[in-house]
Amino acid sequence: MTGFSTITAFEHALADLPAADPKAQAAARARQAELTKPAGSLGRLEEIAVFFAGWQKRERPRIDTARAVVFAGNHGVTAQGVSAFPASVTAQMVSNFESGGAAINALTRAAGLDLHVVPIDLDRPTQDFSLAPAMSVDECLSALSIGAAQVDANLDMIVLGEMGIGNSTAAAALCARSFGEAAAAWTGPGTGVDGAGVQRKIAVIDRALALHGKVPRSAFETLRHVGGREIAAMAGAMLRARQLGVPVILDGFICCAALAPLAVDNPAITDHCIAGHCSAEPGHARLLDRLGLDPLLSLGMRLGEGSGAAVATHIVRSALAAHAEMATFAEAFVSDRQ
Numbered sequence: 001m002t003g004f005s006t007i008t009a010f011e012h013a014l015a016d017l018p019a020a021d022p023k024a025q026a027a028a029r030a031r032q033a034e035l036t037k038p039a040g041s042l043g044r045l046e047e048i049a050v051f052f053a054g055w056q057k058r059e060r061p062r063i064d065t066a067r068a069v070v071f072a073g074n075h076g077v078t079a080q081g082v083s084a085f086p087a088s089v090t091a092q093m094v095s096n097f098e099s100g101g102a103a104i105n106a107l108t109r110a111a112g113l114d115l116h117v118v119p120i121d122l123d124r125p126t127q128d129f130s131l132a133p134a135m136s137v138d139e140c141l142s143a144l145s146i147g148a149a150q151v152d153a154n155l156d157m158i159v160l161g162e163m164g165i166g167n168s169t170a171a172a173a174l175c176a177r178s179f180g181e182a183a184a185a186w187t188g189p190g191t192g193v194d195g196a197g198v199q200r201k202i203a204v205i206d207r208a209l210a211l212h213g214k215v216p217r218s219a220f221e222t223l224r225h226v227g228g229r230e231i232a233a234m235a236g237a238m239l240r241a242r243q244l245g246v247p248v249i250l251d252g253f254i255c256c257a258a259l260a261p262l263a264v265d266n267p268a269i270t271d272h273c274i275a276g277h278c279s280a281e282p283g284h285a286r287l288l289d290r291l292g293l294d295p296l297l298s299l300g301m302r303l304g305e306g307s308g309a310a311v312a313t314h315i316v317r318s319a320l321a322a323h324a325e326m327a328t329f330a331e332a333f334v335s336d337r338q
């Protein structure tokens with residue numbers, strides 16, 4: 001069974017997270033100490049190699065089989081005028097992904113990632129979450145399972161991304177509900193709304209938080225009430241990846257917001273995740289801080305669709321190449337420090 005057919009199944013999975021393999025981590029650390037470089041001189045690249053060793057359970061981790069998945073969903077909250085673009089752009093961009101013309105197509109080609117595009121019920125937007133729960137229990141479980149089904153045990157790594165007009169409002173609401181700060185702390189321009197647009201987003205989120213204030217603050221109910229299908233799918237993929245020991249590269253604000261409610265229930269859920277980048281959406285830096293994640297890149301990107309995580313894949317490949325291919329001091333007859 002790959003999916004989450006009941007709330008209990010999801011909650012048990014989240015409560016029972018496997019850990020990385022300490023033996024493989026120790027072996028990778030020992031190898032790093034023998035490679036022909038001063039100890040620690042490859043900085044974060046060394047940590048990435050040890051992280052991948054732990055999750056792949058091998059001294060020399062690799063990225064032969066790697067997938068990027070872009071989940072897409074539509075949001076009823078777009079009726080409140082929260083995006084700079086019309087909701088129809090979600091389906092139009094999915095067509096663009098499918099015909100190979102979007103940024104993520106170019107970036108996954110460059111990064112050696114196999115791209116899967118997963119539109120979820122685009123002709124059936126979620127409910128406007130400022131008026132009702134975004135999804136029914138079954139809709140949310142179905143989205144979680146669609147996400148989980150995208151993760152295979154043979155993957156060396158997975159990149160997660162999303163497309164959904166209006167989803168920066170859902171993401172800010174998820175963060176506000178998860179971490180309990182004011183909506184304003186999490187709300188930004190998204191695709192590019194002006195100052196009045198940001199104020200409108202904040203007011204919509206405040207109304208939603210008040211409306212759903214008495215709902216239990218569990219990961220599932222938070223995702224269901226103020227999330228979206230593509231967001232729940234990313235959460236399901238993150239959880240399934242953990243069950244299978246597949247490292248995850250996270251993308252921008254919306255992708256990381258999918259993790260927020262899970263991290264409140266079990267902070268260890270972030271352990272198999274690397275933040276690919278910090279996006280220009282103002283809430284992302286705050287969110288990464290709350291999640292305890294240090295992004296690999298900060299390039300002023302704010303596109304979504306997995307783009308920042310795809311670019312970060314090059315850093316991961318560099319880290320694993322150095323780790324696997326460098327000679328040791330003994331092999332290269334180089335004197336170690338005295």
Ligand SMILES: O=C(O)c1ccc[n+]([C@@H]2O[C@H](COP(=O)([O-])O)[C@@H](O)[C@H]2O)c1
Pocket residue numbers: 082083084085162163164165166167168169189190191192193251252253254255279280281284301302303304305
């Ligand atoms: O990844 C990010 O940090 C990011 C920041 C701003 C916007 N986006 C993308 O823009 C869309 C959401 O913006 P909006 O204004 O429609 O809520 C959605 O398709 C996201 O992929 C993504």
Ligand SMILES: Cc1cc2nc[nH]c2cc1C
Pocket residue numbers: 085089093162163164191303304305
């Ligand atoms: C054109 C466009 C492309 C996107 N890719 C991810 N989110 C997006 C939002 C828009 C508006």
